[in-house]
Amino acid sequence: MAKYEQLADRLAIQIKQGIWQPGEKLPSLRKQSSLTGYSLMTVLHAYQLLESKGVLSARERSGYRVAESVEVSSTANAVQSAESVSVNDFVFDVLQASRDPHMFSLGFAYPDPSLYPRQHLNKSLAAAAKQTTVTSALDNLPPGNQALRKLIAQRYAARGMHISPDEIVITAGALEALSLSLQVVTRPGDWVLIESPTFYGAMQALERLGLRAVTVDVTPENEINLAAVERALQSKPVKACWLMSNFQNPVGYSLPDEKKQALAGLLKKYDVALVEDDVYAELYSGEELPWPVKHFCDDGNSLLCSSFSKSLVAGFRIGWVAAGKHANAIQKQQLMSTISTSVPVQLALVDYLETKNYEKHLHQLRRALHQRKLAMYHFLHEHWGRFAKVHYLQGGYFLWIEFCPNTDAMVIYKIAQSLKISLAPGKLFSLSGEYNHCLRINASFELTPSRRQLMNKLTNKIKQYLEQF
Numbered sequence: 315m316a317k318y319e320q321l322a323d324r325l326a327i328q329i330k331q332g333i334w335q336p337g338e339k340l341p342s343l344r345k346q347s348s349l350t351g352y353s354l355m356t357v358l359h360a361y362q363l364l365e366s367k368g369v370l371s372a373r374e375r376s377g378y379r380v381a382e383s384v385e386v387s388s389t390a391n392a393v394q395s396a397e398s399v400s401v402n403d404f405v406f407d408v409l410q411a412s413r414d415p416h417m418f419s420l421g422f423a424y425p426d427p428s429l430y431p432r433q434h435l436n437k438s439l440a441a442a443a444k445q446t447t448v449t450s451a452l453d454n455l456p457p458g459n460q461a462l463r464k465l466i467a468q469r470y471a472a473r474g475m476h477i478s479p480d481e482i483v484i485t486a487g488a489l490e491a492l493s494l495s496l497q498v499v500t501r502p503g504d505w506v507l508i509e510s511p512t513f514y515g516a517m518q519a520l521e522r523l524g525l526r527a528v529t530v531d532v533t534p535e536n537e538i539n540l541a542a543v544e545r546a547l548q549s550k551p552v553k554a555c556w557l558m559s560n561f562q563n564p565v566g567y568s569l570p571d572e573k574k575q576a577l578a579g580l581l582k583k584y585d586v587a588l589v590e591d592d593v594y595a596e597l598y599s600g601e602e603l604p605w606p607v608k609h610f611c612d613d614g615n616s617l618l619c620s621s622f623s624k625s626l627v628a629g630f631r632i633g634w635v636a637a638g639k640h641a642n643a644i645q646k647q648q649l650m651s652t653i654s655t656s657v658p659v660q661l662a663l664v665d666y667l668e669t670k671n672y673e674k675h676l677h678q679l680r681r682a683l684h685q686r687k688l689a690m691y692h693f694l695h696e697h698w699g700r701f702a703k704v705h706y707l708q709g710g711y712f713l714w715i716e717f718c719p720n721t722d723a724m725v726i727y728k729i730a731q732s733l734k735i736s737l738a739p740g741k742l743f744s745l746s747g748e749y750n751h752c753l754r755i756n757a758s759f760e761l762t763p764s765r766r767q768l769m770n771k772l773t774n775k776i777k778q779y780l781e782q783f
C-alpha cells in the first residue's frame with residue numbers, strides 16, 4: 315500500500331471514530347505533514363483520495379473538511395444493549411447518548427446551555443486568570459475560597475437564613491457535596507432513606523458507598539408521605555435521609571413549608587442526618603425562593619447541598635455544602651479524595667458574583683425556563699394527552715410523563731433515539747422498576763418549528779407502538 319493510501323486509511327478510521335466530526339476542518343497540509351512526518355505531496359494525495367471517496371470536501375482557501383454526509387460511529391449505539399445492567403452502567407449509557415451534539419437533548423439533566431451568561435463568565439474567567447498566583451492553590455484548599463463562601467452565605471442571609479461561611483465547603487458540583495455528605499454521616503451497610511423515584515445520583519452514591527436503601531414513594535400530586543417516612547424510620551435503623559424538597563428530580567414537586575417543618579421534626583426525633591439536594595431552588599417561577607428543609611432544622615445535623623450548575627453554568631463544576639456540625643469531617647474527606655476544586659474557577663465565580671449582575675441573569679433564566687416549560691407542556695398535553703398523563707408543576711424545567719402501566723418507556727426511549735431525540739426513561743430513577751412506564755423530559759430547550767416537526771414524528775411513532783396494545 316502506498317504511503318498516501320496508508321495515511322488516507324488512518325484518517326478514514328479517525329473520522330469513523332468521531333475524532334473528526336462532519337463539517338470539521340482537518341489540519342492544513344503543512345500541519346498534517348509536520349504532525350505525521352509524511353511529505354506535503356503524500357498528505358495532499360491522501361486528502362484528494364478521501365475527497366474522491368466523498369469522505370472529505372475541499373473548499374477554496376479554507377482547506378479540507380469532513381463531508382457533512384459522512385457516517386460517524388455514535389455513542390448512542392451503546393445504549394441499545396443496556397437494558398439489563400446495573401443503575402450505574404445504564405446511567406452512563408444514557409448520559410453518553412445525551413452528549414451527541416446532533417441530539418435534541420430532552421434527556422439531558424442540565425438546562426439549555428445557551429441560557430448561561432457565556433460572555434460574562436468568560437470575562438470573569440479571564441479576570442481570574444490574571445489574579446491566579448503560585449500560592450493560590452494553598453489559599454483555596456478546603457473549605458474553599460473564603461470570598462466565595464462568604465458570597466454564598468450572604469445570598470442565604472439576604473433572605474433570612476443564617477448559614478456561617480465557616481459551615482460552607484466548596485465542592486466539585488453538588489454531586490461531590492452530596493457524596494461527601496453521605497460519606498461522613500454513614501458507614502458501609504447503613505440504611506439510608508431515599509425517595510422513589512429519585513435522582514439517579516442518589517442511587518449511584520449508595521451503590522458506591524455500600525449503603526442500603528429504604529425507599530418512600532413520592533408522586534407529583536402528593537409529594538412525599540410523612541406517615542410513610544415515619545414508618546420507614548421505625549422499620550430500619552436509618553442513619554441518613556437524602557432528599558429534595560424543592561423541584562424534586564424527576565417528578566418536580568416542592569414541599570409546602572409545613573411539610574418541610576414536620577419532616578425536620580421527624581428526622582430530629584429519630585436522630586437521622588439530612589442530606590438535602592437543593593440544586594434547583596433558584597429556578598422557582600413564583601414570587602419567592604423556597605426554603606430548604608434545613609431552614610427548619612436546629613440541631614446542626616443537616617447538610618444542605620447545592621451548586622451553580624443549573625442556575626449559572628454547568629461546566630465550572632462548582633457546588634457547596636452547608637454542612638452544620640459535619641463541616642470539618644467533610645473537609646477531611648475532601649482532602650483525601652479531590653484535595654480541592656479548581657482554583658481559577660473558584661476565583662472566576664467570585665469575580666462573576668461581585669462584578670456581574672447574577673440577579674438579573676437569574677430573573678431572565680427563570681422567565682425563559684417558565685415560558686419554554688409551558689410551551690413544551692402545551693405541546694405534549696395536546697399531542698400526547700390521549701395516551702399519557704403529562705404532569706405540570708411550576709418551577710425547574712422537567713416534565714414527568716406517565717404512560718399506561720403496561721407501556722415500556724424503554725421502547726419509546728429507543729424510538730426517540732432513532733429520531734435523534736434523547737429522553738430520560740423512568741428506569742433511571744428507581745431501584746424497583748416501578749416507573750418503567752414513565753419518562754422525564756427536559757423542557758428548557760426552545761420548541762422551534764423544526765423541533766416541533768421532529769416531535770410530531772416521535773408522536774406518530776409512539777402512537778404506532780401503542781396501537782399494539
Ligand SMILES: Cc1ncc(COP(=O)(O)O)c(C=O)c1O
Pocket residue numbers: 423424486487488489490513515558563591593620621622623624628632633
Ligand atoms: C437532582 C440533582 N442533584 C445533583 C445534581 C448534580 O449537580 P452538579 O452538576 O452540580 O454536580 C444533578 C444533576 O443533574 C441533579 O439533577
